[in-house]
Amino acid sequence: MNSDKVLDAKGLACPMPIVRTKKTIDELQSGQVLEVHATDKGAKNDLTAWAKSTGHELLNDAEENGVYKFWIKKA
Amino acid sequence: MSTMTIKKMTAKEVTKKVLNNEELFILDVRNESDFNDWKIEGQSVEIINIPYFDLLDGVDPALEKIPDGKPILVVCAKEGSSMMVAEQIAEAGRSNVSYLEGGMKSWSEYLEPVKVADLSSGGELYQFVRIGKGCLSYMVLSNGEAAIIDTNRMIDQYETFMKEKGVTLKHTIDTHLHADHISGGRALAQKYGATYHLPPKDATEVTFEYEKLEEGKDILVGNEKIVVHPIYSPGHTIGSTSFIVDNKYLLTGDILFVESIGRPDLAGLAEDWVGDLRETLYGRYKKLSEDLVVLPAHFGKVTELGEGGLVSGRLGKLYEENPGLNIHDEGEFRKTVTENLPPQPNAYQEIRQTNMGKITPNEEEQREMEIGPNRCAVHDK
Numbered sequence: 001m002n003s004d005k006v007l008d009a010k011g012l013a014c015p016m017p018i019v020r021t022k023k024t025i026d027e028l029q030s031g032q033v034l035e036v037h038a039t040d041k042g043a044k045n046d047l048t049a050w051a052k053s054t055g056h057e058l059l060n061d062a063e064e065n066g067v068y069k070f071w072i073k074k075a
Numbered sequence: 076m077s078t079m080t081i082k083k084m085t086a087k088e089v090t091k092k093v094l095n096n097e098e099l100f101i102l103d104v105r106n107e108s109d110f111n112d113w114k115i116e117g118q119s120v121e122i123i124n125i126p127y128f129d130l131l132d133g134v135d136p137a138l139e140k141i142p143d144g145k146p147i148l149v150v151c152a153k154e155g156s157s158m159m160v161a162e163q164i165a166e167a168g169r170s171n172v173s174y175l176e177g178g179m180k181s182w183s184e185y186l187e188p189v190k191v192a193d194l195s196s197g198g199e200l201y202q203f204v205r206i207g208k209g210c211l212s213y214m215v216l217s218n219g220e221a222a223i224i225d226t227n228r229m230i231d232q233y234e235t236f237m238k239e240k241g242v243t244l245k246h247t248i249d250t251h252l253h254a255d256h257i258s259g260g261r262a263l264a265q266k267y268g269a270t271y272h273l274p275p276k277d278a279t280e281v282t283f284e285y286e287k288l289e290e291g292k293d294i295l296v297g298n299e300k301i302v303v304h305p306i307y308s309p310g311h312t313i314g315s316t317s318f319i320v321d322n323k324y325l326l327t328g329d330i331l332f333v334e335s336i337g338r339p340d341l342a343g344l345a346e347d348w349v350g351d352l353r354e355t356l357y358g359r360y361k362k363l364s365e366d367l368v369v370l371p372a373h374f375g376k377v378t379e380l381g382e383g384g385l386v387s388g389r390l391g392k393l394y395e396e397n398p399g400l401n402i403h404d405e406g407e408f409r410k411t412v413t414e415n416l417p418p419q420p421n422a423y424q425e426i427r428q429t430n431m432g433k434i435t436p437n438e439e440e441q442r443e444m445e446i447g448p449n450r451c452a453v454h455d456k
Binding site: 013014015016018019022041042045048049050053054 | 127
């Protein structure tokens with residue numbers, strides 16, 4: 001899946017994956033896609049809920065070898 | 076510059092506050108679905124949920140809802156987010172701000188030992204209240220020896236307790252093959268050369284050696300002859316076994332709780348076991364003395380916690396008040412225990428496999444598997 005920017009949040013514990021995601025997405029333009037890589041298990045539920053709360057769209061997510069990947073389209 | 080004015084509170088300290096009915100205001104910053112699934116409860120606990128990611132631009136939305144002057148505890152899954160939010164609340168000028176050390180994981184694991192009674196033979200009986208998950212386990216102590224019933228995974232807490240009491244572990248006993256939590260019975264027995272007992276009908280697939288629990292085969296603890304009588308009482312599982320200690324205490328496992336009854340579906344055989352469950356609750360237990368004190372393996376709601384946290388009830392009183400013991404029509408009973416049951420406990424299939432020795436998850440995986448409430452009862456009052 002295409003993305004405009006990739007954020008590496010691997011190895012970071014909650015709340016940092018979301019803190020970084022928020023900071024990075026603030027720098028993007030509306031409609032651009034951010035790809036986030038994280039290893040924190042809570043990241044999926046939290047990113048899903050965060051996207052819902054902020055209006056950004058979680059386009060897709062996947063897991064590969066313990067790395068969770070998310071594609072988020074900025075509102 | 077950030078000034079650290081926040082305090083950490085341990086699960087043990089929170090437990091004491093809950094049991095003493097001290098006022099506690101909790102801001103839970105986990106996401107909404109985790110919060111709705113499972114949270115800290117107590118009769119004097121006031122709790123609100125604002126996810127930490129809604130507070131990244133500032134904690135004003137939280138400050139509006141926190142009563143001024145009250146001590147506040149911030150809680151999250153592990154602790155990182157709660158520290159971040161607690162610091163910001165303290166920086167906003169609030170005093171007496173704490174965070175829960177180790178988060179809900181730690182809350183799920185803490186065991187509070189509550190004394191049930193001195194036994195007539197000179198021994199003691201303790202109930203270990205796993206307040207965060209609603210699991211209850213028991214220790215019988217007599218003349219330097221101990222037996223533990225329905226041991227939880229966190230065996231170090233029993234070890235510390237036995238050390239303080241100066242007793243040696245002789246037996247660990249599981250009333251049944253658990254589906255909501257990982258048993259520590261096997262590991263603890265191995266460590267101390269004690270005997271691990273299981274009901275054989277629940278253990279047909281286990282991969283390890285164990286001692287069979289059988290009707291009439293008493294288990295001795297100490298020289299004081301505290302005799303544990305197993306009673307075959309199927310229903311929650313086919314092998315479920317109850318014990319009578321000191322002719323006074325009936326340990327019912329997951330068959331009978333104070334305000335509810337066990338669900339028969341966690342091993343996938345609800346329809347088959349309904350009849351057994353009914354026979355146990357409306358037949359076998361009915362023949363026992365009404366003065367027996369029921370000590371179950373779970374509680375479902377904090378309202379079931381009595382004096383000092385003890386969860387218990389006189390059998391006769393339960394027959395009057397427990398809705399699960401007052402369904403006179405058999406068809407109605409069948410419906411109640413097989414339809415519209417609450418969701419199953421988190422990872423219950425994997426937990427059963429682990430308790431059979433078929434899979435061996437690492438510690439972190441085991442902790443994850445046990446997150447959430449026990450959900451072993453058919454309904455709430």
